[in-house]
Amino acid sequence: MSHILIQGGRVIDPAAGTDGVRDVRLRDGVIVEVGENLQPNGATMVGAKGLVVAPGFVDIHVHLREPGQEGKETVASGTRAAALGGVTSVACMPNTIPALDSAAMIQYVLHKAATEGVVRVYPLGCISQERKGEVMADLAALKEAGAVAFTDDGNAVMNALLARRAMINCRTLGVPYIEHAEDEHLIDGGVMHEGRVSLRLGLAGRSAIAEDVIVGRDVMLADETGAHFHVAHISSSRSVEIVRQGRARGVRVTAEVTPHHLALTDEAVGEFDTQMKVNPPVRDDAHRLALIAGLKDGTIDAIATDHAPHGPLDKDVEFNQAASGMIGLETLLPLCLAALVRPGHLTLPGVIRLITVAPARLLNLPGGSLAPGAPADVTVFDELANWTVEAKTLASKSKNTPFLGKTMTGRVVHTFVGGRQVVREGGLT
Numbered sequence: 494m495s496h497i498l499i500q501g502g503r504v505i506d507p508a509a510g511t512d513g514v515r516d517v518r519l520r521d522g523v524i525v526e527v528g529e530n531l532q533p534n535g536a537t538m539v540g541a542k543g544l545v546v547a548p549g550f551v552d553i554h555v556h557l558r559e560p561g562q563e564g565k566e567t568v569a570s571g572t573r574a575a576a577l578g579g580v581t582s583v584a585c586m587p588n589t590i591p592a593l594d595s596a597a598m599i600q601y602v603l604h605k606a607a608t609e610g611v612v613r614v615y616p617l618g619c620i621s622q623e624r625k626g627e628v629m630a631d632l633a634a635l636k637e638a639g640a641v642a643f644t645d646d647g648n649a650v651m652n653a654l655l656a657r658r659a660m661i662n663c664r665t666l667g668v669p670y671i672e673h674a675e676d677e678h679l680i681d682g683g684v685m686h687e688g689r690v691s692l693r694l695g696l697a698g699r700s701a702i703a704e705d706v707i708v709g710r711d712v713m714l715a716d717e718t719g720a721h722f723h724v725a726h727i728s729s730s731r732s733v734e735i736v737r738q739g740r741a742r743g744v745r746v747t748a749e750v751t752p753h754h755l756a757l758t759d760e761a762v763g764e765f766d767t768q769m770k771v772n773p774p775v776r777d778d779a780h781r782l783a784l785i786a787g788l789k790d791g792t793i794d795a796i797a798t799d800h801a802p803h804g805p806l807d808k809d810v811e812f813n814q815a816a817s818g819m820i821g822l823e824t825l826l827p828l829c830l831a832a833l834v835r836p837g838h839l840t841l842p843g844v845i846r847l848i849t850v851a852p853a854r855l856l857n858l859p860g861g862s863l864a865p866g867a868p869a870d871v872t873v874f875d876e877l878a879n880w881t882v883e884a885k886t887l888a889s890k891s892k893n894t895p896f897l898g899k900t901m902t903g904r905v906v907h908t909f910v911g912g913r914q915v916v917r918e919g920g921l922t
């Protein structure tokens with residue numbers, strides 16, 4: 494089996510409180526030891542001088558689009574995009590076609606992952622049958638098949654009785670209930686954040702209150718049921734405050750935020766850039782700063798990309814008609830560095846914690862640390878290297894990112910999954 498020694502890098506393992514020059518030994522798929530000046534003992538050497546060595550990143554909000562929309566993304570292409578982004582574990586969303594609402598569909602994705610994927614894939618199951626928000630799916634059967642949490646992501650569960658019953662089930666099963674928190678009525682046909690920019694562009698606004706109402710409802714339901722309620726892609730300042738107050742009262746509520754909500758505002762919609770159309774929308778700077786404050790005080794637990802591939806047919810159209818979502822796996826690291834580390838909001842170990850051990854704990858996934866015995870999932874990156882986002886070098890089948898042509902700082906150099914090198918010198922092996 495494999496035996497690799499990653500030598501002389503700045504090892505940052507927030508789970509262990511490690512931040513210093515160390516060597517990391519990977520053997521037979523697990524981390525064996527982290528220490529100074531380790532002996533080769535016949536290992537394959539990987540030099541990491543001047544680079545950061547971290548646990549493989551864990552992204553708990555990814556749309557792999559398979560089955561049903563393989564033209565946009567597949568398990569094969571999406572996991573390669575993940576690897577290039579330093580992401581060694583993805584939780585994939587169940588709003589596929591058909592939706593992941595049965596044990597057979599969960600098994601299908603896991604089979605694809607095992608045969609065609611290059612990183613670990615953890616499917617999420619639907620809360621409702623066909624993701625219609627009417628009849629609950631068989632959550633126990635889905636969990637038995639391998640679903641790690643439940644969500645109707647893409648839409649909120651609008652029926653509060655269904656949400657309540659699903660939370661009771663999730664509590665019993667010991668898994669999180671995850672909500673795409675946007676009230677479909679309060680959205681009111683909005684296509685971007687409701688504010689000065691939507692007024693100027695004459696586009697229908699999507700008010701933050703649409704998110705806040707569902708987050709508030711679900712915090713109350715989680716309080717009453719004892720379930721773990723997790724807010725997907727939180728985007729509004731009032732929602733952050735509701736989560737903060739809920740946690741202070743002991744409610745089991747957690748939240749994730751996307752890099753694009755941290756890095757961008759509605760100003761970036763500019764002249765109707767459909768690549769900037771996402772749900773929930775990126776908002777104004779007051780909301781953005783509230784999200785950063787939520788990360789700083791621990792109200793928001795983790796960063797997740799909401800990697801959402803769409804093709805030209807969905808994006809090269811009028812803004813009102815365009816699909817919502819942007820890809821994010823391959824720009825996760827540089828956006829976090831730009832939005833959080835370089836402005837001084839968080840330290841580099843602080844950010845690494847938010848994309849490794851913190852999300853892994855949220856969904857009870859293995860990985861996220863370099864502890865001996867942990868899976869040998871390791872990401873090696875250059876914090877200072879510049880690179881340009883180009884359609885031809887992105888592994889994702891879809892190229893829907895507002896960052897095409899932009900220069901990013903922070904580049905993944907090597908990615909290891911279970912001790913197998915899947916990215917070498919910035920390219921897939």
Ligand SMILES: [Zn+2]
Nearest residue numbers: 646647673725
């Ligand atoms: Zn969503």
